[in-house]
Amino acid sequence: MVHKFDPKNKEKLDNEWRRENLPPVEILKELGLKATDSVADIGCGIGYFTIPAAALIGSNTVYGLDTSPEMLAELELRSKAAGLNNIETVKTQELDLIIPDATVSFGLMVNVIHEIVDKTQFLEESSRIIKPGGKLAIIDWEKAETKTGPPIDHRIGSDEVKTMLNEIGFVCQETMNFAETFYGLVFLKHN
């Protein structure tokens, strides 16, 4: 079962609880984002991670990819307010990320995979846009009862994500946990 985040609740993507439990700059550094990376924030929402990623990498491009025009419009406003000119927003389709093959060295997917019905196809499509030797970092809700977040049967466990990505040519390099609520996985894409 999946449940899509309602764009009407977009303000919930940036609040005090999130900043405390998922501090974006610290987390991007922990995931291994480098100044030389080009980034696709897959399911970027209002840009909670897109904007700090763009500030961290400086001149390379961060692609903010999302199926929701409302989310992308908010990201564009926030990007302008932050004075950033290295964010490109792209309105995507459910299983089509639109940008060309091997565009980025770092794919980021935060609290998105549990919303996808055809997870294998979505991960294959995410792989398509990442360069060989590039990385994919995934953060999502632990499949356990937590104070906040979607019902447990809407979540996907980290082991299942690892199995799916192993099958399409990724190796898990790091497993992390944030606030006992989210897992973080960093995968390397084979050459």
Ligand SMILES: C[S@@+](CC[C@H](N)C(=O)[O-])C[C@H]1O[C@@H](n2cnc3c(N)ncnc32)[C@H](O)[C@@H]1O
């Ligand atoms: C819970 S929000 C997380 C947003 C952002 N990653 C963050 O952590 O703040 C999930 C986002 O994924 C987007 N989304 C859902 N299905 C998608 C798909 N198939 N392709 C791209 N984006 C998708 C939604 O529109 C929404 O903006």
